[in-house]
Amino acid sequence: MGLFSKLASLLGIKKKEANVLFVGLDNSGKTTIINKLKPEDAQQHDVVPTVGFTVEKFKNKSLSFTAFDMSGQGRYRNLWEHYFKECHGIVFVIDSTDKLRFAVAKEELSMLLDHNEIKRKRIPILFFANKMDLRDSVSSVKLSSMLKLEDIENKPWHICSSNGLTGEGLSEGTEWLSREMESAIKQQN
Amino acid sequence: MIVFSWYRGSNEKWLDAYKDPVASLYTLTQCITLSDVQADGDWKLIIADLGTGTFDMKLKVYKGTNLMSENTIIDLPTGVETFYMDTHEPRTPAIAVASGPYIYVYKNLRPYFKFTLPTLEVNPVEADLWNQVKEEKINIFVLREMLEGMRAEGTVLTVRSLRFLQLQDITDCEAFANLYRFTPLRRQTVITSLATLKKSHADEDAISCLVLGTESKSVYVLDPEAFTVLTTMELPSVPVFLSVTGLFDVEYRIVVACRNGCIYTLKRGTTVTTKNCIELNSQPVGLQRINKTIYVGTMDEALHCYTSKGKKLWTVKLPASMTTMEIIDYKPKGFKAVIVALSNCNVHIYKEKYLVNIIKTDDVVTGLKFGRFGREDGTLIMTLRAMHRTFQRDLYLLRLNTAREYVKSLENRMNPISSDPQEPLKLNATVQGIGPMFKLTVNLQNTSLSNPSTNLLITFQYDDKLYAFKNSFIEVPMLVPGLNYAFETYVECQSDKGISDNVKVYILRQGKSIPIITGIISMPCTDVEPIANVKKKNQDDF
Numbered sequence: 001m002g003l004f005s006k007l008a009s010l011l012g013i014k015k016k017e018a019n020v021l022f023v024g025l026d027n028s029g030k031t032t033i034i035n036k037l038k039p040e041d042a043q044q045h046d047v048v049p050t051v052g053f054t055v056e057k058f059k060n061k062s063l064s065f066t067a068f069d070m071s072g073q074g075r076y077r078n079l080w081e082h083y084f085k086e087c088h089g090i091v092f093v094i095d096s097t098d099k100l101r102f103a104v105a106k107e108e109l110s111m112l113l114d115h116n117e118i119k120r121k122r123i124p125i126l127f128f129a130n131k132m133d134l135r136d137s138v139s140s141v142k143l144s145s146m147l148k149l150e151d152i153e154n155k156p157w158h159i160c161s162s163n164g165l166t167g168e169g170l171s172e173g174t175e176w177l178s179r180e181m182e183s184a185i186k187q188q189n
Numbered sequence: 190m191i192v193f194s195w196y197r198g199s200n201e202k203w204l205d206a207y208k209d210p211v212a213s214l215y216t217l218t219q220c221i222t223l224s225d226v227q228a229d230g231d232w233k234l235i236i237a238d239l240g241t242g243t244f245d246m247k248l249k250v251y252k253g254t255n256l257m258s259e260n261t262i263i264d265l266p267t268g269v270e271t272f273y274m275d276t277h278e279p280r281t282p283a284i285a286v287a288s289g290p291y292i293y294v295y296k297n298l299r300p301y302f303k304f305t306l307p308t309l310e311v312n313p314v315e316a317d318l319w320n321q322v323k324e325e326k327i328n329i330f331v332l333r334e335m336l337e338g339m340r341a342e343g344t345v346l347t348v349r350s351l352r353f354l355q356l357q358d359i360t361d362c363e364a365f366a367n368l369y370r371f372t373p374l375r376r377q378t379v380i381t382s383l384a385t386l387k388k389s390h391a392d393e394d395a396i397s398c399l400v401l402g403t404e405s406k407s408v409y410v411l412d413p414e415a416f417t418v419l420t421t422m423e424l425p426s427v428p429v430f431l432s433v434t435g436l437f438d439v440e441y442r443i444v445v446a447c448r449n450g451c452i453y454t455l456k457r458g459t460t461v462t463t464k465n466c467i468e469l470n471s472q473p474v475g476l477q478r479i480n481k482t483i484y485v486g487t488m489d490e491a492l493h494c495y496t497s498k499g500k501k502l503w504t505v506k507l508p509a510s511m512t513t514m515e516i517i518d519y520k521p522k523g524f525k526a527v528i529v530a531l532s533n534c535n536v537h538i539y540k541e542k543y544l545v546n547i548i549k550t551d552d553v554v555t556g557l558k559f560g561r562f563g564r565e566d567g568t569l570i571m572t573l574r575a576m577h578r579t580f581q582r583d584l585y586l587l588r589l590n591t592a593r594e595y596v597k598s599l600e601n602r603m604n605p606i607s608s609d610p611q612e613p614l615k616l617n618a619t620v621q622g623i624g625p626m627f628k629l630t631v632n633l634q635n636t637s638l639s640n641p642s643t644n645l646l647i648t649f650q651y652d653d654k655l656y657a658f659k660n661s662f663i664e665v666p667m668l669v670p671g672l673n674y675a676f677e678t679y680v681e682c683q684s685d686k687g688i689s690d691n692v693k694v695y696i697l698r699q700g701k702s703i704p705i706i707t708g709i710i711s712m713p714c715t716d717v718e719p720i721a722n723v724k725k726k727n728q729d730d731f
Contacts, residue, residue, distance in 0.1 A: 102206075
């Protein structure tokens, strides 16, 4: 860290940086959510299935995020683990209408939690029960019990319903995540 | 019941995804398919539901766990396949449902085309017989006798003649003959099995022909655009399972398991097959192929493996009889295996001849399908025999039979004189009065010579909104033969609308629910207004 940036962060002008990993099954809405979190003029109109991964940057009041938008398609899911090491927070997006694949999402989540890089670290995990506007969506409470989130040990987690298209529920989630990450970063320093 | 599981290839092989115990589906492996019918990357589950086996046949399309569309099928479905019939964008495949002598083609989940199998030659003697009926040269008895003779000789008759022979009642026979004698006689066959064959390209979304096996021992290949028969191949027996590889325009192999317990291989250019056959020890229950090996499950609780040349590789004895089989082809891990459903509620997975996995289910699996569903590879769909459904149907049948018998018995006794020699009774009822209060007299006479009648009861059936009986239940003393006994009760009409109804009198024996005799009394209309109303009217006038 250079002198100026140190000074800036001391004075609170420069925001702290945090790496956030966006994971979840394909078609759950990860890219749409990130798109909505970006400043309005940088948003895209069309969201297409992500191939491999993309990196996006955006800020909120306290933190500057570097989001790793991972592809959720079956053949790219093994890329996720390569980014576990550097991440400060994880966002797990679930399509709350896709009842058939809750079992798959649960499986992918338990594989993630069991990974060596994640297992012992206190990384905050935010769950988005996305597509809450659709008629046959499952509530966040029901979803958390279906995915057995209460069994997660040694990690703070939070679940909120969201609508990636309108942005509903996103601020609640990101505020929680930035609070958790800030306190974690402070502890590290 | 329908069960979905995801294949994971790793330690824990299956993830239980979803179970729908009230799906009330009755279907078989041949009637289940998975396809991207809307070309949106979300694969749908297509099921031809056999309903009760006689009613309620439906083509159902599931998007995830939700029923997305439903189309009624007129006859019992025997197979469902999806195929690309054109090169238009977006690449939406058509659904073909085999049912009776027809192939129903659905595009965009709507009925699109109906293909009818070519009719077969009618036996000239049979045709002549029906012709004579038409010209009224012979009566139905001669027709029946002649047809029965032909059937006994082993002649293949038309559906019309078979149905005619099934009829028991002479009046039904006559009505049937009169109804159909002017329509031309046709012999149609029934589709037993359905498969697809790529026409000239091997791409996943290339145009495919439909391949059908029929009850008339032939295999047809249909053109996907014009729906004309491209090739007909004859077999020594009825084909029941088809397995197709190759391209129609280049070279192809159709492996056919037949009802006579033989497996034949049809190639491009074959028209009549007698050789190239694998003889099984027992009837086939399922036929699948992985690359060049043929897997056959047979009724003697065994799974056999053959090379495409017909050489036997191995046989595995199964712990119970097999109900159906399917192939697992999980491309992400390059895993191929045979999955076999057994009658002991287990599903076995065989990698070559080794049992690698067992899935336990709540009931016997009747339909299996493995493939891509929704947006994920590797779903196993299992449809289970619906115990509840069988029970429900039997219950309905029981109720129906009971109701029928009851109506029959009521109708039989709808007689003022008992037909039963054990209960010789005569009933006669009269109504006196001008209303609203009537006097109803039931006269009973024991018509036997010497036997007295005991333990009899009189009861009435009436509309309780219309009439009030003072005594709706009368106990009858012993009836001495030959004497006339009168039993009286008062009936009050409750309505001032000037309407009347029938009242039924039942004579019952204690402890038996079937009446001995029934009398119907047509009640007269009330001529006078009920007193209460008259009073009220008078008050109003003042």
